[in-house]
Amino acid sequence: MSSQQPLDEPVYDDRVYRSPMAVVTGVLLLALIVWLCGDAVVRGTGTAPWFGVASALLAVPLVVAYTLRPVVLANDNRLRVRNPFRTIELPWAAVDAVRAGYSAEVLAEGHRYQLWSIPVSLRERKRANRKGGEPAGADKSVHELQELAERCATRQGAQGCVTVRWSYEIIAPAVAGALLLIVLLATR
Structure with a gap:
């Protein structure tokens, strides 16, 4: 069996x-x-x-x-953010938003975690906006992660709490x- x-x-x-x-x-x-x-x-x-x-x-x-x-790893169940001095495990159900302003960040359970491995380039963002094309660089990555968060938040394996481990x-x-x-x- x-x-x-x-x-x-x-x-x-x-x-x-x-x-x-x-x-x-x-x-x-x-x-x-x-x-x-x-x-x-x-x-x-x-x-x-x-x-x-x-x-x-x-x-x-x-x-x-x-x-x-620094790296961000994402699958259908969770987002793992490895920053310089800590690793954050975020099940998709705990993620409120993934966004990029002056830096890329994820909001979860009332906390904000920086995504060190996804650098935001304001010059690249302006260039993409002028051309009227699809988002590029950090904006594209953040958009993909936000879609993944929305699509996978209800999965059984995507439930749980955020965990933070110092490196x-x-x-x-x-x-x-x-x-x-x-x-x-x-x-x-």
Whole structure:
């Protein structure tokens, strides 16, 4: 006897919303950090290797947090927003609106959550309005997410409460690097 999913619950891959330029910038910044801090560790003398380690320990998590980590993942049951220092899970039934003003955001259960991975370009918005065409960039992504929220809010799998989880895997190494830098500077 096989267990079947209800007709209301097909399984699809998540739609991914992320800024390609942020990813490129993040990779380039990480390469620069590895080059500079690696050089200090390998060829430095005195406390220079320790400053290199501390600087890398502080800078790498922050670069990852602000460039590579932000993403919005959406499927028929929920919206997952991964911002620099926290992850927010929003079942569609809890979402009141997805909108873009000066930034893209989702409103749910009386709170507003920024969508870091969907950058709003006012220049791009003006250009699309002048041409009278379809929305582009952030406006298109927000429109897709709002339609998904409206269409999927009544699904059985889309019920539940918003959950927020802090990203200690980013916060802890950055704090450790900052503390090590403070200690190194204080003992200099």
